[in-house]
Amino acid sequence: QKEVEQNSGPLSVPEGAIASLNCTYSDRGSQSFFWYRQYSGKSPELIMFIYSNGDKEDGRFTAQLNKASQYVSLLIRDSQPSDSATYLCAPSGANNLFFGTGTRLTVIP
Amino acid sequence: DAGVIQSPRHEVTEMGQEVTLRCKPISGHNSLFWYRQTMMRGLELLIYFNNNVPIDDSGMPEDRFSAKMPNASFSTLKIQPSEPRDSAVYFCASSLGLAGVQETQYFGPGTRLLVL
Numbered sequence: 001q002k003e004v005e006q007n008s009g010p011l012s013v014p015e016g017a018i019a020s021l022n023c024t025y026s027d028r029g030s031q032s033f034f035w036y037r038q039y040s041g042k043s044p045e046l047i048m049f050i051y052s053n054g055d056k057e058d059g060r061f062t063a064q065l066n067k068a069s070q071y072v073s074l075l076i077r078d079s080q081p082s083d084s085a086t087y088l089c090a091p092s093g094a095n096n097l098f099f100g101t102g103t104r105l106t107v108i109p
Numbered sequence: 110d111a112g113v114i115q116s117p118r119h120e121v122t123e124m125g126q127e128v129t130l131r132c133k134p135i136s137g138h139n140s141l142f143w144y145r146q147t148m149m150r151g152l153e154l155l156i157y158f159n160n161n162v163p164i165d166d167s168g169m170p171e172d173r174f175s176a177k178m179p180n181a182s183f184s185t186l187k188i189q190p191s192e193p194r195d196s197a198v199y200f201c202a203s204s205l206g207l208a209g210v211q212e213t214q215y216f217g218p219g220t221r222l223l224v225l
Contacts, residue, residue, distance in 0.1 A: 034213070043200055043216035044152070088152065096142065096165065097214065101151035 004100035006089050012106045019076040021103050023089030026070065030091035030098075033065055033072045038086045038102065047074070047087075079107045111135075113217035115201050121223045127189040130220045133182055134203030142214060143176055143186050144200040152200070158184065159206075191224045198222070 003026040013019045023033075032051040036044035050056045050063040050072065062075040072091070076083055086102040114133040122128055134141045142157040156166040158178045166176070173192070178184040188195055198219045204212040 043219050045216070046213050049213070096154055096157055098154075099144075099152040 004089055004091060004098050006087075006100035006103045008101060009104040010106050011103055012108055013079050015079060015081060015107055015109050017079050019079045019083065019105055019107070021074040021076075021087050021089075021105065023072045023074075023091075023100055024070055025072070025089075025091040025098075027091060027093065027098070028067075028070065030093065032092040033063070034090040034092070034097060035061075035063060035074045036088040036090060036099075038088060040085070044088055076105075079105075081107045081109050083107050113201055113203055113215055115199075115217035115220050117220060118218060119221045119223075121225065122191055123225050124192055125190045126224075127187065128191045128195075128222060128224075130186040130188075130199050130201075130222070132184045132186070132201030132217060134184070134201070135215055136182070138203035138205055138215075139181075140204045140206060140212070140214075141178060141184050142202040142204075143184070144202065144216075146198045146200060146219075147196075155186070188222075191222075193224045196222055196224050 005024045034049040035047045037047050038044045048058045050065045056063045060077045064073045084107050086104045088102045089100040090097040116131045140159050143155040144152050146152045155168045156176045161178045176186045198221050200216050200219045202214040202216045204214045206212045
């Protein structure tokens with residue numbers, strides 16, 4: 001059973017702050033790690049993915065991966081109210097993705 | 110690019126009825142995925158296809174669920190007979206290849222199913 005653990009939240013941060021979203025996974029064979037954002041009532045959409053240990057930056061978003069610790073995180077800098085959503089962590093298996101239940105983020109204006 | 114298309118967007122049915130959900134993947138994509146999302150269990154993979162062939166259906170909850178992909182541009186997920194516990198949002202997603210090789214999955218808008 002491949003498990004993906006995320007703090008369900010809600011995580012509340014003030015506008016302009018850094019939001020830190022964390023994810024741990026059980027499958028050591030996972031090679032790629034995807035972060036999806038899902039607005040209420042909408043479908044998941046990809047924010048970014050990472051496959052190498054370390055940091056990967058894309059605009060206000062930074063993904064961090066530590067395969068030895070089986071840990072992946074997403075940092076959102078200068079958080080905006082429009083970032084309020086559920087963030088899903090998805091490590092890859094051999095042929096598909098395994099989604100966590102997500103962390104609900106609320107950015108307070 | 111029209112994205113992944115799903116129909117219907119909403120479905121309300123009575124217990125025991127047959128339900129058919131439809132999906133048209135993005136043109137040129139070779140993999141198609143069916144997911145179910147509930148508050149309690151999150152996003153669960155039900156089945157996925159590659160080049161129209163089912164690769165893994167281990168997520169299909171029971172024999173009441175079946176999925177087909179007769180061609181590269183169409184897939185169906187059928188529930189017969191439906192039960193109230195099947196109420197959920199069903200998403201279809203497609204990708205160029207297999208997600209294990211860093212392929213992004215693009216999700217359709219989902220079908221909200223309510224079984225009374």
